[in-house]
Amino acid sequence: MHLRTTDMRSSSSPLQQAHIVLRLSGANMLQTPKRDQGGRMVSRRKFLGFTGLAAAWPNAAWTQDEKGKAKPKPKPEGVVVNDVHAQLNSTRVFRIVEPQSIEAVRAAMKLARTEKRALCIAGGRHAMGTQQFATDGVLLDIRKMNRVLAFDTERGLIEMESGMQWPQLLEHLAAARFSGDKQWAFNQKQTGADRLTMGGCLAANIHGRGLTLPPFISDVESFTLIDAKGELRPCSRTENAELFRLAIGGYGLFGFVYSVTLRLVPRRKLERAVELRTVDEIPGAFAERIRDGFLYGDFQCAIDDLSPDDFLRRGVFSCYRPAPDDTPMPPAHKELSERDRIELLYLAHKDKPAAFQRYAGQYLATNGQLYWSDEQQMSIYPENYHRALDKRLQSEFRGTEAITEILCERDALPAFMAEVARNARREKMEIISGAVRLIEQDKESFLAWASKPYACVVFNLHIEHTSRGLIRAGDQFRRLIDLGIKYGGSWYPTYHRHALRRQVDACYPQLADFLKLKRKYDPEELFQSDWYRHYKNMFNY
Structure with missing residues (x-):
């Protein structure tokens, strides 16, 4: 078929x-x-x-x-879906199905086969490269599959259905603590937004702000997957090991992940240390923080391209170190509210020097503040914030932000950022935010994006929703990838699919084999996405 x-x-x-x-x-x-x-x-x-x-x-x-x-032309049948951040991936799917059981997933698979359509899988819809959408396909929205199936409170292993999102997991772990069990927490989650599903995080092999952590695969004990035949297959490092390596970071192409068993870590009290630094100091500063036992951290850059001294060079360096267990926790924190974040986003578009000054001032005021290790990873994401921004800014054209994450050698970070700054000024990139984090090598997943220890630089670019704006954005993304490659790095493919073939070959030489193995496990190509179709076309496969 x-x-x-x-x-x-x-x-x-x-x-x-x-x-x-x-x-x-x-x-x-x-x-x-x-x-x-x-x-x-x-x-x-x-x-x-x-x-x-x-x-x-x-x-x-x-x-x-x-x-x-x-x-x-007659109106086509189906439902239009899109990602929630960039909103540049409008896709018409045939139908949306919201399964709540394994039987419902199998029924959706049967529907797709009967209709001779592909099956795609979506959760929080944060991926920006259409990994979760397939034109004319049957879309499985997994968010109603969100139960905890098992919790080993002695070993710190929790099995959840793949539609569970991080706020739900946080609530469940909090409830378990009140019952007298050990205090467990998740080790890492993605930054910037919370309402991502466990299945989506597994499919994208996400990462957080850990200073010494590999990507998400290191936190996954096992998962169960419904394959293209409808069979439930347990996957771990010892059982169906190849499928384990392929599906984590495999963007939903190898089957429907029904449940994920996550490795938890003891919940800890952390102290935040905040200071202003320059990017020239950051490689050494990160190394010093790691030697001193800090667990999490990042560097948020100034974004004023008119400043010769500050642009992508000066920034807020925030890290978290363990505090003694008997340290009393404060009843309240100084923290950014949703209104504060929206105002910072407005200033990042309208008055970039003021945006950095306000952000730096608010973060410096929290130096020495205490947090729980899981709660400090949560963040507020005001969905659809750009609608109000466009109105407030009186924008002629609709706009949003799109993310790209570029990897470079850690010691090369200052030179990389200096060249990005020069290119951004010349090409008039509008950078709304820039953050530097660390990632350790992923030695397990097949399509590993962290092929060695890197500095990860996340750029949030403003994109004007016009033909000219979209074309310029694609060119800018490709230019940033070239700079990452120049400085010994790569890019994280979750956020877009604008890389050229030569860039893909340089950074992901295993992608052709990845496509072949997809056909090994799914010869009829039941599980698809427009992301998958794009790379099939690229490789003439």
């Missing part, structure tokens, strides 16, 4: 589509003067607008009736 797939236009996000149209329309397209129907010259800006519009909305074609008059 062959499931229905789509061509490049229908499986690409608006950003990729806009880039494809300009590239496929001929090498001399932008150099050749264009004329409208009256013979008048068409400006380059207007021409780019026309071609970009066609690229961004490839299905907005018009048909003709019997008399030759244009008429709208």
Whole structure:
């Protein structure tokens, strides 16, 4: 059986589509003067607008009736879904199914086969490369599968259905503490947002702010997976070990992860240490913090590109060290509220020096403050914040932020950031935030993004939702990847799929084998995504 797939236009996000149209329309397209129907010259800006519009909305074609008059194309069936952050991955799926049991998952698989459609899997919808969406596919929304199945309070192992999100896990662990059990906490979670599912975190092999931690795979004891045949398969380092390595960081392509067993760690009290540093000092400062026993930390950069001394160079260095168990916890904390975060986001667009000054002042005021090791990893993410920002900023065009995470050698971080700053000024990148973290080598997953210890630099770029803005964003992402490669690094593929083939080959030489192994475990390609289709096209596979 062959499931229905789509061509490049229908499986690409608006950003990729806009880039494809300009590239496929001929090498001399932008150099050749264009004329409208009256013979008048068409400006380059207007021409780019026309071609970009066609690229961004490839299905907005018009048909003709019997008399030759244009008429709208019939409305396609299905449901439009999108990611919650960049909102640049609008995808029409055939149907959304919200299973609450293994039997319901198998029924959805049967539906997909009956309809000759692919199956895709989504949770919190934070991935930005359409790993969770497949055009015309049946989408499994896993968020109602959120029960705790088992909790070994002696060993610190908790088994959860894959739709459980981090706030739900935090609540469950808190309830267990009141029953007199040992105090357990999760070791790491992704930063910036909380409502990601365990299945999504496993599929993306996420990481947090740990100073000495590999990615999420190191915290996974085992998981159970419903494969393409509908069979429930236990996966661990000793059972179905190859599938264990493939599915963690495999973006949902090897089956439906039903449950995840997480390795917990003892809950601890931590003290925050905050100071201002420059990026030249950061490699040594991180090493010093690790020697002193600090567990978590990051470096938040100044984003004022008009400042020759501060831009991507000066920043807030915050780290967390264990505090004695008998240290009394304060009844309340100084912390950023949702309103504070929205105001910082506004200033990051409107007044970048003020944004950094306010952020630095608020964080320096928390120096010495105590936190629980799990609670300090939680964060407020105001969903759809950009709608209010666009209105407040009186933006001509809609905008959002999109993330890219670039990896470089730790000792090369100052040189890397200096070159990023030069490129950002020249290319007018609007960087809304930039943060530096550390990652240890992932020695286990097949498609390992942390192939060695790296400095991870997360850039949040403002993207204007126009054809010109989308094309520029893709070019900027590719330029940042090139800089990461230049300084011994790579990029984390969860946030977009704009890398060129040469960049993929340089950073993920195992990707071709990854695609082959996907077909080994799913020969009919039941589990798909537009991310998967993109790389199949890239490798002509």
